[in-house]
Amino acid sequence: GEDVEQSLFLSVREGDSSVINCTYTDSSSTYLYWYKQEPGAGLQLLTYIFSNMDMKQDQRLTVLLNKKDKHLSLRIADTQTGDSAIYFCAESMISGNTPLVFGKGTRLSVIA
């Protein structure tokens, strides 16, 4: 079955890099997504990576995918207080007939 695991909390100092980790169990994933949720709001798509890629960079965000270990990470460079939020990873299945599977989310706290 599908399962996506994330650690629940991460605390970093402003200006440092943040690394949010995610593991998934279904080796037939096609796309893997990172979403950001600010308090009282919906989820905002940050970035995504196709399963045949190892890395994707988008400004301060770097996504790394280790298919062998089924491990996905999101690195935020020069973390700012505005990055404080909950970050969700999600995977889509190659079968194409079931919705995305979301992790429980990692709450990132940025200390000034």
Place this chain on the structure above:
Amino acid sequence: DGGITQSPKYLFRKEGQNVTLSCEQNLNHDAMYWYRQDPGQGLRLIYYSQIVNDFQKGDIAEGYSVSREKKESFPLTVTSAQKNPTAFYLCASSTGVIQPQHFGDGTRLSIL
């Protein structure tokens, strides 16, 4: 601007009452979803619809009902059978089931 609109932002339900949450999208997306979010629980899928006049149960459909009479609308009814309805409800849409989902800003439902 294209997007997803959820209304109302806050909703209160009396005991034994059914309430309906609205979700409208103008993104021309075929698929729409309803999630429930409780603290520390992440997102749990209630119902989803891949096409007009068709919908499938998610992981926690009991006590909820939906309809999909129009492509742009996917209302969720929280029935009196749902004994613990207090939560944050999120609606999303996507072009297809494995494609990235776009989220509304949510409705917070509370019991009076």
